[in-house]
Amino acid sequence: MDDYVPIPFTLLKLPQKSIDVVLRRMCIEALVELSFTSKAAMQQTKHLGIKTERFIIAINSNEILIDVSGCRDFRFYTFECSTPSHHTVQKPIRVHVGFRGERWETPFFGVRQFLNHLMEIFHQTKLDSLHISTADPECSNELKGMEFGWLSMMSMTSDNNSSQDEDALRQFSGKTDSICLNRNPFSIEPSKQMQMILTRNMNVVSTKCDLNDVFVTNARSFTAFLKIEDVNIFLKHWMHRSDRKLKSAWFDLDAFRWDVEDVLEPLFKGIAYHVAPADREFIVHLPKKLSGCGDYRVIGGYDVRRNDGMTATIIVADRANVFLKMFFWI
Template structure:
């Protein structure tokens, strides 16, 4: 019969070389044993995480820890007891435990604590509403990306939006969790930072564009017609669109001949051999965007914008930049 080794009874100085021979994932697993184990890890080990990514599934959440040296530590949490699974054990980068003995929220909280990571970089939601995950989100003061996947329930997505919409740098939607146009547009009017649509949502309309209040709106797999884009530009020029929007990027479903830019805009072409840099007013997924050419427009209230076209198979790429008031903007 094997006698368990009383690791927690060792003097602290004796524990240091033990931890030095343990892999980061083993140290993290050790910290989950108890509050005493957590405190020992924080006191005697130095594990620094640059970011933590969480994929929330109803049965087995997956967590990726990006350590300070660039090393990735990946693990999954199984909350259903299987054959030969103890209270808590780690095998093949998987932490297994009895259902109810360790929650996703507690796991993320403990990992963040022992790695000195103050925020989550990426949270991916799948499956039905999980209130204990939402409780974890309420503790965040900063979140890189919240991604709502195809199989995420409407209730889960909406609850997460309520919690992190003001602290998330980016919200990415692979499905639209709203049943009515009114509900959807109320969401679009929120003071979001970056809002990305990767959903085939064919009902995205001109009115949706005009009310969107995010700083950056990216539409992928959502194609609008050249007519809708012309209407949007005209509405913006006449100050009928006065949101926080700084950058709109999308694909036009047909080829947009640049000569079809509405004449009322008085668009001035910028040389294609000269590059310009657009800087966002807040730190988003990137601090700035660089591009060449384009068309500059200026409306009567002094707001200035640039229209940039690109090509892709079967259509046109469209970028619309609204320059902050402090930007240097010159017509050529």
């Protein structure tokens, strides 16, 4: 950074209370920079006990973004930080601090070393989210073995990168209990390959898939893009099941084909349902990735009951498109 004034090395020779006072007045990016200067500086930064609200990494064709808080991010570029295993000299990582637009370089760290360093000083044991828009084999190799709370692969559109997308999905889907996909990347036996992932014990699944994939999805909550006729079949299938793991299912319908008033007849064709009182309310706890806040207030809706006493409450939401929200409860 051109206007950055280095912290005097004598800072770390002050009494501990004085060090704490100075460090706690520093902005987050200055603390991160200080932590790279020496092992002692790293330990002092870690000693502050700072815990981030979230720890997210995103990979696209131009850069890697590391978000270690709710308001600032650190950017460094793949062509600068790629570190093939046969290289003995690691390239520096260029970091961009989001709000202030300042730039500086870390010591000679690779992607994994950089992440491990940040996770240690911010007292994190795993990443909250990994978002991939363009799979990068070298970055995937750097992140091998890391666990993620949420895996998102939402912009996989190039057939040229299909094998890389497949490898990334296989690698990272086993390290998370929640995935979000915008397409099936597998080119050979796509349904079989995808179902091998969807049958794992999952918390949240959001994907564009067909009805057969939905049937085998083993998740507490899922979001899918289906035709209204397929949602009707799914609901009939649910009525004859006995599992109680599924807590919510959200279906995105075609905005150009359906208005709210046109949904009910095909949705409930051959299904007995009841209109819930308009003032009935109950709270369900959903993953924040679905509800935004964890607790979701369900008001009114349409009830379908199965023989074991479970009830599916369906909310027809009219937003930019028609969206069906199903909640399963006793």
